[in-house]
Amino acid sequence: MGNEADLGVGQTAKDQYQHLHDTLARARETCTDLQARQRLRQEAETVQAVLTAMDQADMASRTSKFEEVAVQVDSVNSSMDKLKAEIAVIIQDVGIAEKVVGAIDSAIAASAKLLS
Amino acid sequence: MEAGRRSTPDTGLGREHVSVIIYYPMLGLLALTVALSSCALSPLAKRSAAFGNAATVVVRDSSNAYDTVERVTYQTGVSFLVLDFDRSGFDRSKIKPFLSIHDLESRQRLLRGLQVYAEGLADVAGTSALVTVDDHSKTLSEALVKLSDNAELKSVFPAANESTVKGIATAIDTLAKILIERKRRKELPNIVGKMETVLERLCGLFDEDIGTRPENGHSGRGLRNQLWNEYDNLIGNQTDYIAISNSRLTPAEKASEIAKLPQLVSQQQSADAALAATQRALRQLVITHRALVQSTDDSSFRSRLYELIGDGEEIAAFYSSLQTKGKN
Numbered sequence: 001m002g003n004e005a006d007l008g009v010g011q012t013a014k015d016q017y018q019h020l021h022d023t024l025a026r027a028r029e030t031c032t033d034l035q036a037r038q039r040l041r042q043e044a045e046t047v048q049a050v051l052t053a054m055d056q057a058d059m060a061s062r063t064s065k066f067e068e069v070a071v072q073v074d075s076v077n078s079s080m081d082k083l084k085a086e087i088a089v090i091i092q093d094v095g096i097a098e099k100v101v102g103a104i105d106s107a108i109a110a111s112a113k114l115l116s
Numbered sequence: 117m118e119a120g121r122r123s124t125p126d127t128g129l130g131r132e133h134v135s136v137i138i139y140y141p142m143l144g145l146l147a148l149t150v151a152l153s154s155c156a157l158s159p160l161a162k163r164s165a166a167f168g169n170a171a172t173v174v175v176r177d178s179s180n181a182y183d184t185v186e187r188v189t190y191q192t193g194v195s196f197l198v199l200d201f202d203r204s205g206f207d208r209s210k211i212k213p214f215l216s217i218h219d220l221e222s223r224q225r226l227l228r229g230l231q232v233y234a235e236g237l238a239d240v241a242g243t244s245a246l247v248t249v250d251d252h253s254k255t256l257s258e259a260l261v262k263l264s265d266n267a268e269l270k271s272v273f274p275a276a277n278e279s280t281v282k283g284i285a286t287a288i289d290t291l292a293k294i295l296i297e298r299k300r301r302k303e304l305p306n307i308v309g310k311m312e313t314v315l316e317r318l319c320g321l322f323d324e325d326i327g328t329r330p331e332n333g334h335s336g337r338g339l340r341n342q343l344w345n346e347y348d349n350l351i352g353n354q355t356d357y358i359a360i361s362n363s364r365l366t367p368a369e370k371a372s373e374i375a376k377l378p379q380l381v382s383q384q385q386s387a388d389a390a391l392a393a394t395q396r397a398l399r400q401l402v403i404t405h406r407a408l409v410q411s412t413d414d415s416s417f418r419s420r421l422y423e424l425i426g427d428g429e430e431i432a433a434f435y436s437s438l439q440t441k442g443k444n
Contacts, residue, residue: 005156015313015333015334015335018333018345021330022333023205025349028352028355028356029351029352029355032232035361038356040205048345051335052189054335056215058337059219065317066222066226067225069314069317069321070229073233075310077236079234079310080237082228082303083299084236084239087240087296087300090292090295091245091292091296093291094249094253094256098256101256101259101263105262108279
């Protein structure tokens with residue numbers, strides 16, 4: 001409950017900054033006085049820094065979860081690698097048969113030369 | 117002809133007897149393997165391979181989402197720097213990435229993991245293993261044919277003609293494919309099942325990261341919020357630039373700079389749409405992955421998959437066009 005209440009307060013504060021950002025953005029589109037424009041730009045930059053920091057904190061709060069899931073994905077990928085290796089063994093067996101036949105052919109040819 | 121009729125030295129059996137012993141079981145094995153091979157590639161294997169390829173597209177789009185926001189954040193920082201340079205000089209603090217290296221790396225690591233899963237699924241369930249078996253079997257067949265031509269061998273084993281040895285190679289080829297498919301049928305459902313909850317969590321996290329755009333006076337969240345607000349700043353900075361440079365710009369230059377304003381508004385909307393579409397693709401990825409093991413209706417799975425791939429390609433084209441515009 002405490003967290004939800006904190007989130008609610010955080011969202012309200014963020015909404016207020018967003019409202020300020022929107023107001024500044026509209027003012028910057030229409031203002032014609034150069035000095036006022038400069039002040040508005042500075043304000044907009046400051047407000048953006050706060051909004052960015054809030055979004056960064058929100059993103060950073062999930063980083064440990066991303067790391068947890070990455071470990072789980074690695075575990076699934078290990079199972080996949082195991083299956084890949086088992087399939088490779090079957091393929092390898094056909095390859096071995098191919099080599100054995102080649103070796104038999106060479107051996108018979110060599111024996112024939114020896115016995116002739 | 118006479119040589120063909122003679123009895124083999126060791127067994128004392130005629131050629132007909134050799135045929136009965138060698139050919140018939142061989143034909144039986146061939147018939148069995150051909151029959152089994154007709155159902156060799158399971159729907160799960162086919163779907164898994166297709167899903168793996170589709171997931172690769174979503175991974176690329178998700179990665180592009182982070183890149184796009186970082187690029188727009190950088191562009192906005194540069195535009196503030198340019199406008200305030202005469203007043204505050206080169207202020208390094210104006211150029212900052214949106215995400216810290218640690219935060220970004222944890223997301224990239226997970227996307228790489230998902231990419232490995234997607235590629236692994238496409239590789240294991242796809243036809244590459246079967247093609248390799250075919251290649252080996254072809255070489256085996258050639259080696260066996262060469263062996264059957266060996267005069268010494270013919271003298272002790274006259275039945276070893278070309279068609280017989282080719283039949284042996286085909287049997288080995290089919291047998292290997294059946295063994296591979298059996299292995300897949302046993303293991304793939306476990307792997308895909310294990311990934312199901314992981315993928316749900318993974319896509320949910322990326323979905324949250326992409327967030328929402330600000331709307332009706334309420335702040336959004338995540339990448340979409342940052343992107344939307346930074347575009348507002350880019351638009352504001354562009355109007356500042358026009359106002360400051362007004363007296364120095366020719367009418368044509370001024371018109372060109374003013375024309376950039378609606379372009380920025382359009383880019384803001386299309387970039388946000390690309391992020392929103394990436395969210396939808398992530399949600400669709402979870403549903404399609406679930407359908408890998410659940411759906412029995414292959415046509416509905418295929419249509420879901422084509423939708424996912426189609427969306428993915430459209431999103432990729434969006435991001436690509438944004439990058440091009442960003443460079444101009």
